[in-house]
Amino acid sequence: MLSQEVLNELIKILGKENVLTSKEDMITYSFDATADMPSQEPDVVVTPDTKEQVVAVVKLANKYQIPLITRGSGTNLSGGTIPIKKGIVLSMLKLDKIVEIDAENLTARVQPGLVIQRLNEAVASYGLIYPPDPGTVTTATMGGSVSECSGGLRGLKYGVTKDYVMGLEVVMANGDVIRTGGKTVKNVSGYDLTKLFTGAEGTLGIITEITVKLIPAPKYRRSMLAIFDNLDKAGKTIADIISNQVIPATLEIMDNVTIRTVENYAKVGLPTDAEAVLILEVDGSIEQVVVNEFNTVQKICKENGAVDIKLAQSDAERDGIFAARRAALPALAQVKPTTVLEDATVPRSKIPEMLKALKNIAKKYNLQIGTFGHAGDGNLHPTILTDESDKEEMERVHKAVDEIFKVAIELGGTLSGEHGIGMAKAKYMEWEFGQEGIAVMQKIKDALDPDHILNPGKMFGGN
Ligand SMILES: Cc1cc2nc3c(=O)[nH]c(=O)nc-3n(C[C@H](O)[C@H](O)[C@H](O)COP(=O)(O)OP(=O)(O)OC[C@H]3O[C@@H](n4cnc5c(N)ncnc54)[C@H](O)[C@@H]3O)c2cc1C
Incomplete structure (x- = not known):
């Protein structure tokens, strides 16, 4: 709880309208897009209009040693904006020029x-x-x-x-x-x-x-949906495309759980009996190069046993295919109350092994896992569909998540391809960096933020 003195100083810096303290506002800023995380209400939310106000708020937080959590739209998937130590949430949404x-x-x-x-x-x-x-x-x-x-x-x-x-x-x-x-x-x-x-x-x-x-902007692009009756074949296709030195702009995968869920949610005409689909796009500024690369990608899909390939004949068809992929997370999120989404990432040649491991982990812990993601860059999003209120199932979920990251690291991968560490993955950091690596990062933190007021509890856990 902040003293009235601090609140008055904040109002002086930002004006009353930019200092939020109502219960509704505190609840709104107590969580972000990450599932299976504790929520925590901040003491106050401030919405500066100028950089000078940001500087003044930072100086005040420093003077009174108050945690300061900077926030954009709160869509991160690692618990990065949860004000776990309370304090001031600094919303940057008005600085939008x-x-x-x-x-x-x-x-x-x-x-x-x-x-x-x-x-x-x-x-x-x-x-x-x-x-x-x-x-x-x-x-x-x-x-x-x-x-x-x-x-x-x-x-x-x-x-x-x-x-x-x-x-x-x-x-x-x-x-x-x-x-x-x-x-x-x-x-x-x-x-x-x-x-x-x-x-x-x-x-x-x-x-x-x-x-x-x-x-x-690339002038030409060609897009397609390749359909597979076997997940391993789709995984091998990804590895083969890369090893053939074709780099598509987009190479996304959705497994059967995701395909069925997206189709049920968005009715975009996906083949619900397929074990996997790949969404592929090549682009560039020389038409013939784009055509050649597209033909190579098609050939590799066929050689790996794609049962069907749907070429996008118009921008509308292309947008439909991409919309299906973008619907993956919202669609999966509708199946069960809790959607635990991870972003373990492996070297591209290890995608088939990672896909197999995910299937085995789902079976071992008797969990429903939908897998989709940016497979071409090795970044999969295994998504566990569960229910936070089911304590016994959540124990299995946590064991499965531990194992997903263990396998990813063993395959030469990383804890995060794009979602960051936040609170969600802080406990695994040592697996990737060792104690020595963590110590170097902590020294940087100590040097730049000696009192640990900036976003405490993130990246390394603790403070
Ligand atoms: C449905 C869905 C799909 C997604 N798809 C993708 C995807 O394909 N790829 C991907 O990478 N991510 C994806 N994400 C995750 C998320 O959208 C990204 O992490 C996003 O870039 C976060 O932006 P934000 O404005 O919401 O940041 P926030 O969530 O508000 O903040 C993220 C982090 O940045 C810090 N921060 C914010 N602003 C500042 C600042 N000005 N200075 C210093 N620190 C700051 C916060 O403290 C926090 O640690 C997805 C999320 C959802 C819900």
Whole structure:
């Protein structure tokens, strides 16, 4: 509980309308999109209009040693915005301007509360795109996606958010404001602080401005849905496409549980008896190259026993296929009260083994697991359909999740391809980095946020 003195100071900095204290508001900010996490109401939520207000709030939090949890749209899937130690939630949604589109240098400067899709709408008339494309592109913010280093449906060819962040403005825990990187394509001055803050989940500083790289929009694209009667064949197809050195823009998988659920939810004409479908898109600026790559991908699908291949004949058909994939999580979320979604990621050649392991884990723990995801970049989303109120089943869920991450690490993979660590995966960090690796990260945290006021309880657990 914050003292009236602190609340009065916040009102002085932000104005009464930007300081929320009602019970309804506290409940709203007590959770995010992550399932199976504890909820916790903050003491207060503030909604600054300016960077100067952000700086003043940080200085105040520092002075009184109050936890400060920065929040975009709260769509993260790792419990990253839950104010587990209470304190001040700093909502960045009002800082949502496009500061500059520099078409000469192929860059844009934006405020962190900008929704990703709005940047793409603004740069489309210049023939440019900002490629990072999480499923929540119409709701998630630039600041949240930079802080999670989000991926999405185009990660295979175009990479993830960190590949596009060129520079940042960051408010440090003591209120200092620093700038990292910039507009130059080449920049090797000093330590790479831009990369350090990208994916730091609000634990090292508060991002108040972002400079991103834009690229020319590809002129040609071809898309298809390949249908398989066997999950292993679909897994091998993915590995074969990559080893044949074709890099599609999109290579997504949905297993039978996901296909049936999506079809039931969205009625998009998916084959409900298929064991797996692959959603594939190749794109580029030279038509013949796109056609050749598309033909190679089709050939590999056929050689691996695809029972049917549906080519998208129009933009509308292509959008229908992609809409089916984007519906995967909302559709699965309707089946049972609780949807535990993971993003274990393995080297691409290990996708068939990971798919097999997931099937075995579902059987071993008698759980319903739907698997979909960005298979082309090794990033699967095994999604356990369960019910938080069923204590006995939840014990099996937790054991299954432990095993999913154990297998992913054993296969040379990582705890997170794009959803971050937050609270959800903090306990597994040592498996990936060892005690020594964790110690280095903790030293960085101690140096930049010595009192641990920024997003406590995330990344390493504890404080
Ligand atoms: C249906 C669904 C589909 C999804 N699909 C994908 C997908 O395909 N790929 C993918 O990568 N993710 C996906 N996600 C996860 C989520 O959408 C991303 O992590 C998203 O980028 C988070 O943005 P946000 O604005 O909601 O951030 P929030 O959830 O509000 O915050 C995320 C983290 O960033 C920190 N933060 C926010 N703003 C700042 C700032 N200005 N400065 C410092 N720290 C900050 C927060 O403290 C928190 O740790 C999906 C989520 C859902 C619910």
